[in-house]
Amino acid sequence: MKLILTQEVTGLGEPGDVVEVKDGYGRNYLVPRGLAIRWTRGGQREVDSIKKARSAREIATLEQAREVADRLRALKVVLRTRAGNGGRLFGSVTAADIVGAVKEAGGPDLDRRRVEIRNPIKTVGAHQVAVRLHPEVGTTVEVNVVAA
Known part of the structure; x- marks a missing residue:
């Protein structure tokens, strides 16, 4: 299952990362808790906005x-x-x-x-x-x- 992370998940990735996870992990844990959303073709715009928001509040160097x-x-x-x-x-x-x-x-x-x-x-x-x-x-x- 391909997902876009909306929050940081330890061992998986940062917000805005597109990750491939097992179906059960994505469907039963990540998506219901709001840690990720399903990947779609139009999801790239969401990825860009998430990364832009993250870079604004993140410690840069x-x-x-x-x-x-x-x-x-x-x-x-x-x-x-x-x-x-x-x-x-x-x-x-x-x-x-x-x-x-x-x-x-x-x-x-x-x-x-x-x-x-x-x-x-x-x-x-x-x-x-x-x-x-x-x-x-x-x-x-x-x-x-x-x-x-």
Whole structure:
């Protein structure tokens, strides 16, 4: 099955890429979740618009990505959220919460889709969060979750 990716899919491609995947993976996972659309002859216009939008908000060079990574490593990010007794959170911390906390701490604007939370953050304390800035540059940000 030929698809056009609308969002980045780890191990598959970037938005705007035309990929060939197995029918079940495309039909049951990628298309229903909005990660891809079916490829058509007129789809090339959509590919061009997706790539144009991506280039406008993407970190352009490897050097720029390394500078942003250095800035992120130096940040002290504190995220205030509601917590119950024993330090358990009501819900969990999302990528959008982390992006907001980074911006509030004086960091750069990040795309929430670039933030990878490998294990759900459901307790107060210090947590490591991975951020992919460029295909060759990734970094970790220490997020200190405190009860509000």
